[in-house]
Amino acid sequence: MIELQNVNIRAGQFSLTGISFRVEPNEYAVLMGPTGQGKTTILEAICGLRNVIGGKVLIYDQDVTKFQPGDRGIGYVPQDLALFPTMTVQQNLEFALKLRKWSPADIVKRVEELSGELSIRHLLKRTIKALSGGESQRVALGRALSFRPSVLLLDEPFSALDEVTRAEMHGLLRTVTSTSGVTTLHITHSTQEAEALANRRLVLLGGTLSESVAESTAKKVP
DSSP, rough: OOEEEEEEEEEEEEEEEEEEEOOTTOOEEEEEETTTTHHHHHHHHTTTSEEEEEEEEEEETOTTTSOOOGGEEEEEEEETOOOOTTHHHHHHHHHHHHHOOOOHHHHHHHHHHHHHHHTOOOGTTGGGGGHHHHHHHHHHHHHTTTOOSSSSEEEEEETOHHHHHHHHHHHHHHHHHHHOOOEEEESSSOOHHHHHHHHEEEEEEEEEEEEEOOOOOOOOOO
């Protein structure tokens, strides 16, 4: 569950005031709106990369407003993916697990599990520079989900992909999020993407959020 209560955020000269919404447990929500409205700023505030100057950010009813990013239990895929170019695919998948001091045996097991789910087992020894766009997206998703976060944030992850690869990633994302039960908030400009994935749509326009429950092929909240 993700909840913002009257959140105020400032980024240079840009600010958002009184932002409130709630994404229910296991729900898949999309955040839409024109460029420059502050969608990415909201995601950064949720995961702790942007300071909140008023209001509260709650994850499963716990106030995490002052928590460090690594302590929030959130997986994040930024628009540029932010994969580590000097690491192999396997090392990228292992990174968050080593940071959280998982045992070597558990790391091996989790990487094997993830790479199978995402169909990237054959890529584990490759460097990031040797990957296609779709392969990079799979690795970034795997790294974000590696430590089994309670919340997943996605910032236009498929905007640079061709139509066929994007459709493949939609199917993969539906399967992975449904299997893991992770609560997801996904920024997109694509109505088609929202219809394919989301059961709730949030629209940010002029500093105001509106929302609606979307009829889609995505999983439904009981």
